[in-house]
Amino acid sequence: MPKQWSNFLHDDSNKVQLFKLLAERLNAVDINCKSIVVTHGDSVIVSGQAISQTSDLQPCTHEEADGRLLLHTMNASLNGHKRVTINTADTDVVIIAIHIFVKMNIDELWICFGTGKHKRFLPVHEYSLSLGPEKCQALLFWFAFTGCDTVSCFYGRGKKTAWYTLIAYPDVLPVFASLSYYPQDMDQYAQIIERYTVLLYDRTSSCKSVNECRKMLFTKKNRSIDNIPPTAAALLQHSRRACYQAGTWAKCLQKIQNLPNPCQWGWDRQAVSSSYIPQWTLLAEASKHCRELIHCGCQKLCNNNCKCIKAALVCTDLCRCDAQCPNV
Numbered sequence: 001m002p003k004q005w006s007n008f009l010h011d012d013s014n015k016v017q018l019f020k021l022l023a024e025r026l027n028a029v030d031i032n033c034k035s036i037v038v039t040h041g042d043s044v045i046v047s048g049q050a051i052s053q054t055s056d057l058q059p060c061t062h063e064e065a066d067g068r069l070l071l072h073t074m075n076a077s078l079n080g081h082k083r084v085t086i087n088t089a090d091t092d093v094v095i096i097a098i099h100i101f102v103k104m105n106i107d108e109l110w111i112c113f114g115t116g117k118h119k120r121f122l123p124v125h126e127y128s129l130s131l132g133p134e135k136c137q138a139l140l141f142w143f144a145f146t147g148c149d150t151v152s153c154f155y156g157r158g159k160k161t162a163w164y165t166l167i168a169y170p171d172v173l174p175v176f177a178s179l180s181y182y183p184q185d186m187d188q189y190a191q192i193i194e195r196y197t198v199l200l201y202d203r204t205s206s207c208k209s210v211n212e213c214r215k216m217l218f219t220k221k222n223r224s225i226d227n228i229p230p231t232a233a234a235l236l237q238h239s240r241r242a243c244y245q246a247g248t249w250a251k252c253l254q255k256i257q258n259l260p261n262p263c264q265w266g267w268d269r270q271a272v273s274s275s276y277i278p279q280w281t282l283l284a285e286a287s288k289h290c291r292e293l294i295h296c297g298c299q300k301l302c303n304n305n306c307k308c309i310k311a312a313l314v315c316t317d318l319c320r321c322d323a324q325c326p327n328v
Contacts, residue, residue, distance in 0.1 A: 037072060060255045066092045067252030070100050074253050077106045085121075087112040094122060095143045096249050099136050099180070101128040103253065138176035140249050142166060145176070145193075145242040152238065152278065155226050157200050165200050172196045181250050183243030183265070193239055194232065201229050210235055219317040234281040240266035241278060295319045302327040 038045050042059040057075050062068040069086055070093075076084050084106055086093065094111055101109055101124055109124040128136055146162040147153025154162075166172060175189045186193075191208065198205050198213040202221075207213040210229040217223040230238065244265035251257045263269055267276045295318035296307045302325050308315045315321055315328045322328075 037075070039068065056255060058255065061257055062252070063259075064248070066090060066096060067249055069093055070096055070252045071255060073109070074104055077104050082107045083110070084108070085110045085112055089113065089115050092143075092148055094124070095139055096252055097124045098127050098131065099139045099249070100252060101125060102133065102136065134173055134177055137180060138173050140180035140246040141176045141242060144245040144249075145239065148245060150245050151241045154200060162200060165196065165203070168203065169196055169199050179243055180246045183247045186239055186243050190236065190239075194235065197229050197235060201227070215317070231281060231283060233283045237266040237279050237281060296321060298325070301325045
């Protein structure tokens with residue numbers, strides 16, 4: 001690509017202008033009874049005669065192309081197409097397609113997934129049938145909760161581990177299915193979400209809360225701070241962001257989505273740039289406010305050289321001193 005084009009496309013506003021220009025030129029293209037539908041801001045431009053119904057495509061307020069692809073797929077089914085192929089390299093689109101397939105009046109939905117020699121065709125209709133309605137419905141929140149483009153993932157816990165945990169804890173399936181559509185119900189499911197997160201880090205744990213699991217893994221199993229679950233406060237904000245994203249995907253067949261305020265769902269808005277950043281937790285920074293993280297290495301009983309005694313603190317489970325130590 002020439003350098004001047006690279007500099008031109010680096011500006012997002014120039015990208016929008018170029019895309020609109022290319023879309024507008026479609027009217028001059030002769031495509032022999034085929035049709036091309038291209039987004040043009042909130043509306044669409046159609047070239048050809050095969051697509052006759054576009055009222056369900058415009059005006060469209062989708063913020064992401066992921067969901068808008070499925071809206072166009074639905075439009076293709078309304079115009080008589082029974083076999084549809086989507087070309088994408090985005091895993092989010094695959095998940096949304098599996099979830100939403102049962103709502104479409106088509107026989108087969110294929111996704112041409114990947115790039116280059118790694119490109120392959122995925123039969124979405126077969127995936128949807130093999131998973132069943134409950135897993136398909138729970139798929140949106142599960143995928144967002146375990147990490148996607150807009151929601152962080154759990155460090156060291158990939159999709160395969162998260163999926164096996166979902167299968168091992170079937171009580172969470174109806175909860176995830178509900179949260180994919182009704183995120184306002186999240187607070188009543190907090191305990192089940194915490195239990196799923198605990199099992200994600202320790203499949204044999206009997207802990208029901210992430211705070212209890214954090215303490216056990218850190219003090220008894222010598223896990224590093226990166227390898228334990230988030231605090232309950234951090235998990236709450238994470239779950240809200242996952243609910244917001246899953247709820248957005250669930251409305252992909254609606255051209256007007258009417259999304260809630262992101263600041264109520266785990267996001268903060270920057271005053272200067274007006275961009276959104278994650279609200280990680282409402283708790284204070286641990287290093288400044290949790291002096292109890294200080295621990296001693298006394299072998300049996302504490303003496304005047306004990307770190308805890310010098311800091312005027314009582315020994316905790318982090319300390320190595322004996323249980324009969326007077327400073328415990």
